[in-house]
Amino acid sequence: xxxxxxxxRGGQGAVTSAKILADAAFRSGFAGxxxxxxxxxxxxxxPITASTRLADEPIRILSQxxxxxxxxxxxxxxxxxxxATAGMKPGGxxxxxxxxGAAELGLRDDLKVVTSDVTGAAQAVDLIVGGxxxxxxxILGAFARATGLITMESVEAAIRHAFSGSAADxxxxxxxxxxxxxxx
Amino acid sequence: xxTKILDLPDVSYVLPGNRSCAGCGIGIALRQITAALExxxxxxxxxxxxxxxxxxxxxxxxNVPWVxxxxxxxxxxxxxxxxxxxxxxxxxxxxxxAMAGDGGTGDIGIQALSGAAERNEDFLYLCYDNEAYMNxxxxxxxxxPAGARTTTTWAGKRENPKDLPRIMEAxxxxxxxxxxxxxxxxxxxxxxxxxxxxxxxxxxxNTPCPSGWGFDPKDTVRLGKLAVDAGLVVLYEVxxxxxxxxxxxxxxxxxxxxxxxxxxxxxxxxRFRGMKPEAIAEVQxxxxxxxxGYVARDAGERG
Amino acid sequence: xxxxVSVMTGNEAAATAAKLARVQVIAAYPITPQSPVVEQLAAxxxxxxxxxxxxxxxxxxxxxxxxxxxxxxxxxxxxxTSANGLAYMTEQVWWAPGARLPIVMCIANRAMAAPxxxxxxxxxxxxxxxxxxxxxxxxxNQEILDTTVQAYRIAERLHLPVMVCYDGFLLSHTMMxxxxxxxxxxxxxxPPFTEPFTVxxxxxxxxxxxxxxxxxxxxxxxxxxxxxxxxxxxxxxxxLEALDVIVETDDEYAAAVGRAWGGLTWEYLLxxxxxxxxxxxxxxxxxxxxxxALRAEGIKAGVLGIRAYRPFPVEALRxxxxxxxxxxxxxxxxxxxYEGPICSDLRxxxxxxxxxxxxxxxxxxLGGREVTPDHLADATRRAIADLEAGARTRExxxxxxxxxxx
Amino acid sequence: xxxxxxxRPAVGEAGRTGEWRNSRPVVDPSKCLAVRQGKVTCQICxxxxxxxxxAQGVGPVIDLTYCKGCGICAEECPAKAIEMQPEATHGVCAxxxxxxxxx
Numbered sequence: 001x002x003x004x005x006x007x008x009r010g011g012q013g014a015v016t017s018a019k020i021l022a023d024a025a026f027r028s029g030f031a032g033x034x035x036x037x038x039x040x041x042x043x044x045x046x047p048i049t050a051s052t053r054l055a056d057e058p059i060r061i062l063s064q065x066x067x068x069x070x071x072x073x074x075x076x077x078x079x080x081x082x083x084a085t086a087g088m089k090p091g092g093x094x095x096x097x098x099x100x101g102a103a104e105l106g107l108r109d110d111l112k113v114v115t116s117d118v119t120g121a122a123q124a125v126d127l128i129v130g131g132x133x134x135x136x137x138x139i140l141g142a143f144a145r146a147t148g149l150i151t152m153e154s155v156e157a158a159i160r161h162a163f164s165g166s167a168a169d170x171x172x173x174x175x176x177x178x179x180x181x182x183x184x
Numbered sequence: 185x186x187t188k189i190l191d192l193p194d195v196s197y198v199l200p201g202n203r204s205c206a207g208c209g210i211g212i213a214l215r216q217i218t219a220a221l222e223x224x225x226x227x228x229x230x231x232x233x234x235x236x237x238x239x240x241x242x243x244x245x246x247n248v249p250w251v252x253x254x255x256x257x258x259x260x261x262x263x264x265x266x267x268x269x270x271x272x273x274x275x276x277x278x279x280x281x282a283m284a285g286d287g288g289t290g291d292i293g294i295q296a297l298s299g300a301a302e303r304n305e306d307f308l309y310l311c312y313d314n315e316a317y318m319n320x321x322x323x324x325x326x327x328x329p330a331g332a333r334t335t336t337t338w339a340g341k342r343e344n345p346k347d348l349p350r351i352m353e354a355x356x357x358x359x360x361x362x363x364x365x366x367x368x369x370x371x372x373x374x375x376x377x378x379x380x381x382x383x384x385x386x387x388x389x390n391t392p393c394p395s396g397w398g399f400d401p402k403d404t405v406r407l408g409k410l411a412v413d414a415g416l417v418v419l420y421e422v423x424x425x426x427x428x429x430x431x432x433x434x435x436x437x438x439x440x441x442x443x444x445x446x447x448x449x450x451x452x453x454x455r456f457r458g459m460k461p462e463a464i465a466e467v468q469x470x471x472x473x474x475x476x477g478y479v480a481r482d483a484g485e486r487g
Numbered sequence: 488x489x490x491x492v493s494v495m496t497g498n499e500a501a502a503t504a505a506k507l508a509r510v511q512v513i514a515a516y517p518i519t520p521q522s523p524v525v526e527q528l529a530a531x532x533x534x535x536x537x538x539x540x541x542x543x544x545x546x547x548x549x550x551x552x553x554x555x556x557x558x559x560x561x562x563x564x565x566x567x568t569s570a571n572g573l574a575y576m577t578e579q580v581w582w583a584p585g586a587r588l589p590i591v592m593c594i595a596n597r598a599m600a601a602p603x604x605x606x607x608x609x610x611x612x613x614x615x616x617x618x619x620x621x622x623x624x625x626x627x628n629q630e631i632l633d634t635t636v637q638a639y640r641i642a643e644r645l646h647l648p649v650m651v652c653y654d655g656f657l658l659s660h661t662m663m664x665x666x667x668x669x670x671x672x673x674x675x676x677x678p679p680f681t682e683p684f685t686v687x688x689x690x691x692x693x694x695x696x697x698x699x700x701x702x703x704x705x706x707x708x709x710x711x712x713x714x715x716x717x718x719x720x721x722x723x724x725x726x727l728e729a730l731d732v733i734v735e736t737d738d739e740y741a742a743a744v745g746r747a748w749g750g751l752t753w754e755y756l757l758x759x760x761x762x763x764x765x766x767x768x769x770x771x772x773x774x775x776x777x778x779x780a781l782r783a784e785g786i787k788a789g790v791l792g793i794r795a796y797r798p799f800p801v802e803a804l805r806x807x808x809x810x811x812x813x814x815x816x817x818x819x820x821x822x823x824x825y826e827g828p829i830c831s832d833l834r835x836x837x838x839x840x841x842x843x844x845x846x847x848x849x850x851x852x853l854g855g856r857e858v859t860p861d862h863l864a865d866a867t868r869r870a871i872a873d874l875e876a877g878a879r880t881r882e883x884x885x886x887x888x889x890x891x892x893x
Numbered sequence: 894x895x896x897x898x899x900x901r902p903a904v905g906e907a908g909r910t911g912e913w914r915n916s917r918p919v920v921d922p923s924k925c926l927a928v929r930q931g932k933v934t935c936q937i938c939x940x941x942x943x944x945x946x947x948a949q950g951v952g953p954v955i956d957l958t959y960c961k962g963c964g965i966c967a968e969e970c971p972a973k974a975i976e977m978q979p980e981a982t983h984g985v986c987a988x989x990x991x992x993x994x995x996x
Binding site: 047099117121131133177180 | 907908909910912913914915961964980981982983984985986
């Protein structure tokens with residue numbers, strides 16, 4: 001089982017990301033997928049988390065992920081603010097939206113850090129809502145590239161299931177750019 | 185005399201680092217509401233965005249007494265607090281302020297509010313109208329404007345909002361006012377005036393919401409003002425039954441300056457995206473009719 | 488000055504108690520059979536005989552809310568309701584104990600609609616047993632008066648609301664002699680309410696009842712405060728503490744006024760009883776007649792009355808029932824799809840207790856259906872026959888039920 | 894343990910909300926009316942700040958620890974003396990191209 005924890009901010013769409021990832025993972029062949037928000041009255045900008053589990057058999061744990069194999073960080077400031085790597089399993093992977101390089105982030109040595117300027121990808125296709133670049137779908141491109149757990153085809157299918165028309169196109173394009181911009 | 189920004193007291197009862205969304209109109213207004221009452225107040229607040237602004241236990245974001253109450257019960261709780269303060273000889277220590285959103289006031293809370301108004305309970309009720317259930321994710325309320333898309337009106341709401349200040353006026357209470365969070369001085373003046381009146385005072389406050397209405401948070405004040413310039417929101421007060429336009433709405437009426445077309449206002453927010461021209465024309469006609477009524481009433485009752 | 492005895496209804500006894508308790512804020516909304524309580528209080532407030540704020544609200548939801556608001560700022564509050572009125576205020580019935588407000592509410596017990604029925608059973612208050620109030624059931628008008636006064640002492644010591652339940656019409660509208668204590672007696676027993684948990688003070692502003700997250704969280708000074716579950720655990724602890732406080736209060740009342748009501752439970756001819764009839768409220772009073780008749784037939788029967796239903800007096804019931812053959816519980820309420828609430832609670836509390844009796848349930852008196860001492864006697868004989876036939880469990884017996892129209 | 898939920902007021906209930914910001918207000922004192930007139934005047938930015946993060950004075954003092962970056966002050970400033978500047982610069986593959994490509 002792969003345990004994934006999301007770190008985002010209210011309004012960035014971490015919960016949406018987690019949902020679409022579950023769908024994409026199911027489409028990629030995982031029989032057991034769950035995605036759940038951490039429940040609370042969090043506001044735009046406030047740190048939030050979400051939990052995703054992927055496995056080959058149905059998942060029976062519904063508690064929040066506290067010892068993740070992978071964390072996905074929608075905004076690099078959360079690494080410090082939210083103590084994002086807390087509880088991570090040794091050798092775990094950090095997928096982070098940042099303009100900085102992995103070495104600059106100052107994370108634990110045993111962690112594999114993968115970066116992508118997902119905000120830049122969203123801005124490149126004008127994926128802006130309420131003045132804020134929407135990184136929620138684009139980061140799935142980075143996730144696919146970094147982890148290899150899901151295919152870009154399944155990401156695209158899941159995005160097109162969640163959005164329609166030109167919104168779907170923009171989200172898919174942003175995810176593709178983020179995929180290309182992923183670095184380790 | 186209307187207070188000017190420079191005359192507003194430099195006090196703060198609303199503390200930075202609270203949980204409200206960036207650009208939330210409530211914050212702008214709450215600073216002046218609490219200032220106008222000089223902090224000598226106790227608030228009753230139902231489940232709403234304001235609850236979130238107030239903070240999670242054990243830390244409060246507001247430096248005034250605050251009592252959280254159940255969603256339908258704001259006005260009844262204020263009645264009880266007012267009665268309790270009288271019964272314990274503390275009524276002169278503080279103004280009782282009931283503060284709830286449009287859903288908490290006009291939908292689920294209207295029964296308790298109507299009862300309290302009919303009894304002319306001694307408190308100030310302020311409705312911050314952000315035009316939908318924002319705290320639960322933008323579902324329609326009875327005060328959501330026609331055309332607005334919400335998560336329960338995907339094609340845009342078909343009905344016009346209910347006119348809550350008029351409903352409150354029909355109770356014959358001593359003071360009813362309409363204001364906007366985009367005009368902090370107007371908010372301040374109306375709360376300060378209401379503070380000195382006995383009985384139930386009702387203030388309705390249009391309160392732009394960036395996330396629910398779909399606009400950049402920087403535009404909260406700009407859009408609040410635009411709503412007044414379009415005549416969608418009208419600043420007025422009704423004191424002992426006598427109506428008068430105030431502030432920007434009064435100047436609009438006085439100068440006869442053309443109002444901003446409703447279409448220009450609607451175009452600023454994603455919630456109105458996709459509204460058909462006929463629907464916009466209907467809203468424009470509705471606004472025109474109402475505006476004419478307000479202007480005529482202002483001219484007639486001002487004497 | 489000494490007590491004067493007047494003939495009055497249960498509702499008048501409740502109103503008299505509220506007056507003796509010097510309530511400061513009364514919230515009132517009419518519903519049969521409770522209405523005469525607040526009508527009487529309105530008259531006393533109007534005449535100046537009772538210096539209190541009387542808020543004639545527009546609904547029961549608001550009645551409880553007014554009590555919540557007034558109690559939050561430290562006033563002593565009172566309201567009363569029945570049946571659908573209690574159901575309508577349910578949201579606030581949960582709020583009051585969660586906010587730890589010492590509100591006292593009288594319930595003139597009445598059947599829940601649909602279909603409409605204004606007559607007595609105990610379905611209304613039984614349906615909110617889990618909300619975290621102290622619930623006391625009365626068997627006479629005298630007990631209504633005394634218990635309502637005691638309720639304030641219990642409520643204010645524990646910061647818990649107390650429901651004083653009495654049977655609609657059977658007590659609420661029935662005249663009986665009631666000794667009314669003097670104001671001096673009650674004042675010596677019940678000091679003014681001065682120490683609410685809640686602080687409403689412009690010089691020490693607090694945010695009362697904000698959102699509490701699941702986990703403990705540090706306050707502004709770094710001290711970790713409880714989360715929702717810790718606050719609820721404290722609430723539960725206070726209710727368990729009420730098991731002692733109810734008894735102590737009854738004793739203190741006896742010292743001040745000269746009457747006590749048994750604290751948590753009461754009994755009649757219980758000492759040597761092999762068969763125990765268990766009931767709450769006026770049904771228990773009627774059962775005392777039943778056991779006399781049964782004893783004349785040679786059946787060793789007694790009555791164990793439930794005065795405190797919440798908190799549930801588990802230890803007291805175990806003590807009093809261990810070694811008996813049969814406990815037959817008469818409920819005027821039902822958890823639909825299961826059985827009577829007192830019956831379930833009692834069986835659960837006796838499980839594993841050495842010498843525990845068999846516990847059989849009977850449902851009676853729903854919607855005012857006649858239930859006489861003879862009905863109770865017949866039901867007891869049936870239960871004994873079932874027990875002697877070897878039954879240790881049994882389906883609920885419905886008393887005076889005529890499904891086939893016979 | 895407290896028996897009920899009852900909070901005391903403190904700054905920063907939601908933490909350092911300045912960390913929520915995408916862009917920050919930067920004041921150009923040479924444009925600010927109050928600075929130019931050398932007295933406490935205008936104060937529009939102070940009045941409109943939803944979070945009370947701007948102190949009154951001869952030129953605004955903005956508390957960036959808590960400013961959420963809504964940008965109302967910049968939008969409403971009649972002298973355009975406040976500019977919102979992004980907290981980070983982004984672009985397509987703004988990271989050093991020489992870095993190893995993942996996987």
